[in-house]
Amino acid sequence: MEILFYIAAAVTVLATLRVITHVHAVHALLYLVVALIALALIFYLLGAQFAAALEIIIYGGAIMVLFIFVVMLLGPLAVEQERTWLTPGTWVGPGILALVLLGEVGYLIAVGDHLPITVSEARQKGVSIALYGPYIIGVELASMLLLPGLIGAYHLGRRVSKESR
Amino acid sequence: MLSTPALVLAMMLFSLGLVGLLSRRNILYMLLSLEIMLNAASLAFIAGGARWGQVDGEIMFLFILTLAAAEVSVALGIVLQLSYRFHTLDVDAFSEMRG
Numbered sequence: 001m002e003i004l005f006y007i008a009a010a011v012t013v014l015a016t017l018r019v020i021t022h023v024h025a026v027h028a029l030l031y032l033v034v035a036l037i038a039l040a041l042i043f044y045l046l047g048a049q050f051a052a053a054l055e056i057i058i059y060g061g062a063i064m065v066l067f068i069f070v071v072m073l074l075g076p077l078a079v080e081q082e083r084t085w086l087t088p089g090t091w092v093g094p095g096i097l098a099l100v101l102l103g104e105v106g107y108l109i110a111v112g113d114h115l116p117i118t119v120s121e122a123r124q125k126g127v128s129i130a131l132y133g134p135y136i137i138g139v140e141l142a143s144m145l146l147l148p149g150l151i152g153a154y155h156l157g158r159r160v161s162k163e164s165r
Numbered sequence: 166m167l168s169t170p171a172l173v174l175a176m177m178l179f180s181l182g183l184v185g186l187l188s189r190r191n192i193l194y195m196l197l198s199l200e201i202m203l204n205a206a207s208l209a210f211i212a213g214g215a216r217w218g219q220v221d222g223e224i225m226f227l228f229i230l231t232l233a234a235a236e237v238s239v240a241l242g243i244v245l246q247l248s249y250r251f252h253t254l255d256v257d258a259f260s261e262m263r264g
Contacts, residue, residue: 005167009174016178016201020185025193032197039204042174046167046215051207051226058230063200063237070241071193074248126220135224142231149235156242159249 004104005045011038011097018093025071029064030094036060038101050124171212178205192247192254196240203233 015035022028040055131139182201189195207229214222244254251258 002167005170009170012174013177013181016181019197019201020181020189020194025191028194028197032200035201036204039208042171042208043211046171046211048211048215048223048226051211051223054227054230058234059200059204063234066237066241067193067197070244073245074193074254123220127223130220131224131227138224138228142228145231145235149238153238153242156239156246159245 001045004107005042007100007104008038008041008045011035011100012042015094015097024090026068027090029067029071030091031097032067033060033064034094034097034101036064037098041101041104047123050127166216168212168216171215172209175205175209175212178202178208190255190257192244192256192259195256196237196244199240200233200237203229203236 012035015031015038018031019028019035022031036055036059040052040060043049043052043055179202182198182205185198185201186195189198207226210222210225210229212222214220214225247259248254
């Protein structure tokens, strides 16, 4: 279990290093997705299963898709550029790191019952009770944050025409 | 316990994000570095929650997640506007206010 943590931590740090040193945006995004998935595995090993699922679904899914949409909107997506993106050099690095993570998950599934990391229902219940009990003001504040976020994104996302400026 | 190495990892990730934020001049990479730093903060919260056996760490993770979603949507709108108006993503080109 310790060694799983250290392997996932090494994958996270390596992928993050590649994110901040890479030149191509799409490559950096691929590495960031791998780093987020490794971080989700670390959350799972720390006993926060719900947080791990949310990390993959919202960070690795929704937020990264937003980034990729914007990268696609920004760059002129020429055919030869797509061809360079689809060369093996693009995905072999993230692929190797993701394979390491796949090996870890396979190991966790194979030995599952012998490890003290089972989904603890009491803990998830405690999260829900605390979220809608003492932390209810935080939930309200989150909703008040998300609505201006939605309106701001809609306002900023419009393409300003030349004559209206 | 894995909490101490998790905190060390959070520190390393935060430092990497900070280095990326300070060294890169492309605004998209600066946003990615911000995401890395937010992730490091949530990892620290989760590690703290695991250390003390409390649920507050996961709740703070949920709030950080909400914050990151709102921040990314607004910031990417700003990136789109800047690229429409200045035709570049270099933050040094956006210094019209001479701040």
